[in-house]
Amino acid sequence: MTTIEVNGLRKRFGSSAALDGMTFVVRPGHVTGFVGPNGAGKSTTLRMIVGLDRPDAGTATIGGRRYAELPCPMRHAGALLDPHALHPARSGRDHLRWLARSQDLPDTRVDAVLALAGLTAAGRRTAGGYSLGMRQRLGVAAALLGDPPVLLLDEPFNGLDPAGIVWMRGLLRDLAADGRSVLVSSHLMSELQDMAGHVVVAGHGRVVADAGVDELIGAYTSLEAAYLELTAGVGGIR
Amino acid sequence: MRAAWRAEWAKLLTGRAAPAVPLGLAVLLTAGGVALGRDSVDPVQLRLLGVRLGQAAVAAAGVQLLAGEYGSGLIRTSLLAVPRRLDLLAAKAALLTAFVAPAAGLAVGVAVIGLPPGGALARAAVASVVYLILVGLLGLGVAAVVRNSATAVGIVLALLYLMPMVLRMLPDPDWQRVLYRLTPATAVQALTTSTAGPVALPLSPAAALGVVAAWAAGALALGAFVLHRRDA
Numbered sequence: 001m002t003t004i005e006v007n008g009l010r011k012r013f014g015s016s017a018a019l020d021g022m023t024f025v026v027r028p029g030h031v032t033g034f035v036g037p038n039g040a041g042k043s044t045t046l047r048m049i050v051g052l053d054r055p056d057a058g059t060a061t062i063g064g065r066r067y068a069e070l071p072c073p074m075r076h077a078g079a080l081l082d083p084h085a086l087h088p089a090r091s092g093r094d095h096l097r098w099l100a101r102s103q104d105l106p107d108t109r110v111d112a113v114l115a116l117a118g119l120t121a122a123g124r125r126t127a128g129g130y131s132l133g134m135r136q137r138l139g140v141a142a143a144l145l146g147d148p149p150v151l152l153l154d155e156p157f158n159g160l161d162p163a164g165i166v167w168m169r170g171l172l173r174d175l176a177a178d179g180r181s182v183l184v185s186s187h188l189m190s191e192l193q194d195m196a197g198h199v200v201v202a203g204h205g206r207v208v209a210d211a212g213v214d215e216l217i218g219a220y221t222s223l224e225a226a227y228l229e230l231t232a233g234v235g236g237i238r
Numbered sequence: 239m240r241a242a243w244r245a246e247w248a249k250l251l252t253g254r255a256a257p258a259v260p261l262g263l264a265v266l267l268t269a270g271g272v273a274l275g276r277d278s279v280d281p282v283q284l285r286l287l288g289v290r291l292g293q294a295a296v297a298a299a300g301v302q303l304l305a306g307e308y309g310s311g312l313i314r315t316s317l318l319a320v321p322r323r324l325d326l327l328a329a330k331a332a333l334l335t336a337f338v339a340p341a342a343g344l345a346v347g348v349a350v351i352g353l354p355p356g357g358a359l360a361r362a363a364v365a366s367v368v369y370l371i372l373v374g375l376l377g378l379g380v381a382a383v384v385r386n387s388a389t390a391v392g393i394v395l396a397l398l399y400l401m402p403m404v405l406r407m408l409p410d411p412d413w414q415r416v417l418y419r420l421t422p423a424t425a426v427q428a429l430t431t432s433t434a435g436p437v438a439l440p441l442s443p444a445a446a447l448g449v450v451a452a453w454a455a456g457a458l459a460l461g462a463f464v465l466h467r468r469d470a
Contacts, residue, residue, distance in 0.1 A: 051319070052314060068321035084311045086311065086315060097252050100248075101244050101245065101247070102241055102319040
């Protein structure tokens with residue numbers, strides 16, 4: 001059972017504070033939604049958890065260790081942060097193959113996650129020709145390659161067709177039900193209401209609410225109403 | 239480090255091997271010196287003129303190996319697979335060396351075919367191969383600093399070809415002479431010359447290699463620092 005611990009992250013970009021003491025814990029067993037206005041610091045937080053961005057202060061750990069300290073890190077945490085982070089001339093399958101080698105995983109894992117993402121046929125084509133929805137599927141396949149106990153996904157529903165949205169919803173719920181810690185940033189409150197067990201609401205680079213979905217629905221009638229109430233007056237981009 | 243090496247190697251095997259294009263060009267340009275004949279005061283230097291052309295392509299290969307990943311966005315996936323950034327840079331440097339060394343060896347070997355063997359020829363040939371490897375690493379280092387292919391290639395080509403010209407504009411001749419010795423252009427001249435003694439050369443071959451090694455090491459060190467500090 002691996003948790004994600006975000007503790008007092010701070011980051012300034014020029015004169016504006018992107019993160020101002022972001023602190024929360026993601027526990028296994030349910031999907032945790034990560035919501036907040038644009039510029040609230042969600043993506044920066046996710047990038048810091050996997051070491052792409054450097055905090056000015058604070059720590060982010062996975063099972064007590066920084067991502068960069070993990071051997072074969074993709075076996076400990078899978079991340080879909082940027083569906084376009086691939087080489088357009090490489091096929092989807094080859095993209096996963098080099099990742100598998102880097103994590104000391106066999107090619108059988110590549111075919112397993114391609115099938116899981118519904119890309120078995122498309123995997124032979126170059127990824128440059130993929131639509132956004134297909135890139136999201138490839139990104140999910142890459143995140144699941146190492147069968148990690150922790151998953152981080154930034155706006156995974158973007159660009160998915162209706163069938164893809166249903167697929168993603170079921171997949172994330174199943175992954176959490178297996179006992180994984182799943183952190184999903186999204187602006188789609190109705191999706192999260194059906195899928196997430198817990199929600200972290202961010203604003204101005206810190207947490208403004210951290211509560212169970214049922215709790216929020218009980219207090220505000222719906223997750224969307226709760227979100228709008230909690231983030232009223234909390235701007236994102238300043 | 240082993241994981242970083244595996245990642246780089248696998249990327250190369252599964253990719254379109256983009257750096258292979260400039261590397262192939264480097265071999266052609268460098269080996270092309272063989273066409274220049276042997277009627278010269280210093281036939282070794284004449285034949286190795288191709289090194290001065292081939293270096294541009296080797297530098298481009300070094301740049302491409304890293305800046306290409308920034309161009310496509312692949313770097314963010316690479317850093318998820320290999321989050322220790324210095325390992326990533328070291329693996330790329332090792333991979334580049336592993337490919338430039340045999341390519342340069344072949345090209346320089348072809349360039350000097352038919353010349354009478356001797357210590358001077360062997361020294362110039364080996365120095366040329368080492369020089370080309372260092373130029374590739376210089377390209378990689380600059381790419382780590384500026385992250386953009388076009389900018390990085392521009393900087394490296396300016397360093398390799400334009401520095402002597404720029405130095406000529408300096409008003410102080412003493413400074414001009416000192417700085418002139420520190421340019422890669424002067425170094426390649428010293429490295430590929432076999433007959434002229436140290437009197438005629440502004441640098442000894444050993445000092446020339448030192449100069450180029452310092453440029454490459456400086457670029458890689460700055461690149462490593464920037465890669466380590468900056469957000470991806």
